[in-house]
């Protein structure tokens with residue numbers, strides 16, 4: 017690894033000028049609230065082709081940034097670094113690489129950051145990650161790794177000119193004993209040098225607003241950092257049930273009942289009807305979040321552009337640039 021490049025210089029010795037996410041959120045595009053999207057590493061060639069179709073669609077809509085999730089494990093890891101590098105090098109998008117501490121020693125984590133830096137990626141979303149296989153299973157730190165995300169924030173910051181974001185949890189992280197502890201640990205990640213956080217998905221805007229209040233009560237300085245709400249336009253009842261189970265978020269009973277009614281009783285759920293509800297819900301959440309001053313809206317896309325584009329159009333945020 018070329019470690020000097022991690023120190024913020026490219027091979028010609030220039031200090032990196034990659035914009036930070038916070039800079040991007042400040043850029044006022046005609047008074048519109050910025051939006052961003054999350055992609056996941058594709059598992060095979062067909063999934064990769066689908067991802068690139070979504071990437072090209074979103075390029076026209078000019079998100080403030082795009083993030084790429086991270087899965088531990090050899091082949092996924094290599095593909096994640098490769099595809100995130102391609103986003104930086106072959107598109108007009110600003111990528112944020114997710115990085116987790118799962119199964120990695122500190123040396124491996126440093127070398128991952130170096131691999132990103134070598135591709136010009138300076139924005140990193142730092143996460144602890146979940147135990148492989150069972151996200152709710154027992155967390156075991158790598159013997160030479162880090163225990164909590166705040167250590168990883170410091171590690172990445174110490175490596176040079178990186179802009180770091182972290183995860184926040186409007187409903188509290190499933191391992192936190194209560195919301196007060198959860199807020200305290202979020203604030204310690206921000207104090208460690210994170211510039212913003214992106215929330216876990218949620219389906220009740222009150223959870224986001226209460227998180228913002230808790231951070232403001234605990235530390236006014238850190239509360240000035242953007243808390244970017246994450247929205248997922250629901251397109252399948254079956255998959256949203258699975259996702260909330262894995263994420264620890266709650267699908268409010270009234271919403272679940274509405275989705276179940278739309279899905280119907282047939283052997284296959286009525287995806288068109290579920291999708292209609294999902295888009296309506298995400299649109300209304302987006303409207304409320306914008307009215308409440310959210311700094312941006314971050315969308316889980318599952319590597320599809322259509323549902324998110326519809327929500328963006330409903331919100332007046334989809335201005336196409338060819």
Ligand SMILES: Cc1cc2nc3c(=O)[nH]c(=O)nc-3n(C[C@H](O)[C@H](O)[C@H](O)COP(=O)(O)OP(=O)(O)OC[C@H]3O[C@@H](n4cnc5c(N)ncnc54)[C@H](O)[C@@H]3O)c2cc1C
Nearest residue numbers: 085086114143144145164165183189191192201214215216
């Ligand atoms: C926006 C977003 C993106 C994500 N992307 C990915 C991804 O790409 N890949 C992936 O595998 N996972 C991803 N996750 C999931 C995330 O890795 C898990 O939720 C993980 O369990 C928590 O990560 P963290 O960074 O918040 O951990 P931490 O901040 O370390 O927190 C973990 C738990 O420990 C508690 N805690 C923190 N510090 C301390 C301390 N000093 N003492 C005691 N307890 C403490 C916290 O309250 C929490 O309960 C993402 C989550 C979000 C919200």
